[in-house]
Amino acid sequence: MDPDKFPWLDLRRYTFSMAAEQAGIVFLSGQTAAAYYHDEAKVLCKGDLIEQTNLIYEKLAVVLEAAGLGFQHVVQTVDYVDAVALPQYRQTAEVRRKYFGDSPVASTGICVERLLRPDALIEISAVAMREEKRRIDPSPQQDSGLTFAPGVEAGGIVWVSGVIGREERDGRAHYPQNSGDQAALAYAAIGPVLQAAGARASDVVKNLDYISPLAVLGYGDAAQARRGFYDGSSPACDCVVVNRLLRPEGHLEVETVAVKGSSRQDVRLPQWRFREDEPGSLADSPAAAIKGRLLCLSGQEAINHATGASVGGFDVAAQAEQAYSNISRVLAEAGYSMADVVNTVEWVAPNGLMGYRGVQEVRRKHFGEDFPAATGVVAHRMFRPELLIHVSAMAVV
Numbered sequence: 001m002d003p004d005k006f007p008w009l010d011l012r013r014y015t016f017s018m019a020a021e022q023a024g025i026v027f028l029s030g031q032t033a034a035a036y037y038h039d040e041a042k043v044l045c046k047g048d049l050i051e052q053t054n055l056i057y058e059k060l061a062v063v064l065e066a067a068g069l070g071f072q073h074v075v076q077t078v079d080y081v082d083a084v085a086l087p088q089y090r091q092t093a094e095v096r097r098k099y100f101g102d103s104p105v106a107s108t109g110i111c112v113e114r115l116l117r118p119d120a121l122i123e124i125s126a127v128a129m130r131e132e133k134r135r136i137d138p139s140p141q142q143d144s145g146l147t148f149a150p151g152v153e154a155g156g157i158v159w160v161s162g163v164i165g166r167e168e169r170d171g172r173a174h175y176p177q178n179s180g181d182q183a184a185l186a187y188a189a190i191g192p193v194l195q196a197a198g199a200r201a202s203d204v205v206k207n208l209d210y211i212s213p214l215a216v217l218g219y220g221d222a223a224q225a226r227r228g229f230y231d232g233s234s235p236a237c238d239c240v241v242v243n244r245l246l247r248p249e250g251h252l253e254v255e256t257v258a259v260k261g262s263s264r265q266d267v268r269l270p271q272w273r274f275r276e277d278e279p280g281s282l283a284d285s286p287a288a289a290i291k292g293r294l295l296c297l298s299g300q301e302a303i304n305h306a307t308g309a310s311v312g313g314f315d316v317a318a319q320a321e322q323a324y325s326n327i328s329r330v331l332a333e334a335g336y337s338m339a340d341v342v343n344t345v346e347w348v349a350p351n352g353l354m355g356y357r358g359v360q361e362v363r364r365k366h367f368g369e370d371f372p373a374a375t376g377v378v379a380h381r382m383f384r385p386e387l388l389i390h391v392s393a394m395a396v397v
């Protein structure tokens with residue numbers, strides 16, 4: 001779903017769509033302030049964080065208009081922010097107010113290692129839905145002044161903003177310096193949002209943990225808190241290590257998506273092996289969770305799950321081939337194909353950037369010319385040091 005006119009870039013050069021729609025759900029690719037400047041004959045991201053954010057929202061507006069939508073249809077945004085831009089980040093709230101007004105949106109903002117374009121300060125992705133949306137807030141009487149809602153529901157799908165676990169002590173926010181305790185508090189905050197939407201933990205189809213580097217060693221405690229919250233109904237899961245969270249005391253930020261009604265189908269491949277004692281292991285999670293219109297896949301890397309061994313050496317394109325082959329295998333097990341994928345997020349390790357352009361050919365092989373929406377950002381590291389890329393995918397069926 002590409003606009004007829006997109007004055008900033010030649011869209012034919014890229015292996016993703018500006019937006020992809022299926023069954024009334026529109027995923028918009030991550031946008032930076034990248035634009036082609038004829039006088040310099042190159043693509044650049046110019047300006048400070050506020051200027052770049054304004055340009056990104058101009059781009060998103062054009063993509064939404066091409067889909068016959070507006071910002072009143074957007075249910076979720078994710079801000080990927082370069083660490084050097086953090087001092088200005090609060091000021092981007094005014095840009096959001098300009099475009100969203102009083103329209104509620106779920107949102108997550110995290111600090112990445114860097115963006116793929118070295119001159120980019122922020123990248124923003126979005127999801128829009130054609131159905132009418134409503135704000136989900138378990139404490140509506142509290143006016144936080146924030147430019148996002150705790151959650152948004154449209155068409156029976158509940159998009160929950162990222163949550164960092166905290167507690168109030170003497171009227172001030174306190175962040176426990178234990179990953180398990182923080183995770184437990186995060187889930188304690190997510191529960192009431194789901195309840196206010198008429199959903200519960202077993203309705204969650206996707207759980208994404210953004211992990212601070214300081215929490216990597218203690219992530220097993222956080223995973224235990226996650227298992228306790230879902231109590232045997234763990235959804236598809238992703239866990240990625242970012243540069244830091246917007247709150248420096250934060251160990252992890254949890255983002256969830258739930259689907260009300262119907263029953264959830266979990267896709268598991270018995271021949272796949274997982275090491276339960278390995279940090280970042282998703283042994284308790286299904287390879288994919290299907291509920292309603294959404295098919296959410298757990299994150300995939302260059303791991304041969306039949307043996308548990310990593311493959312691809314230090315070739316990021318070869319590693320991407322294994323990750324996308326894993327995704328294709330899961331979809332086939334569920335009775336679907338890569339044509340059903342509407343969105344991917346590629347997390348690249350810093351030492352995988354040099355060969356990252358080669359991943360374009362991997363995407364062409366698996367998607368043909370019918371590309372999904374996509375976002376690519378740089379992670380701080382992978383849980384396994386030899387891994388260079390982590391792919392998160394979502395399909396609408």
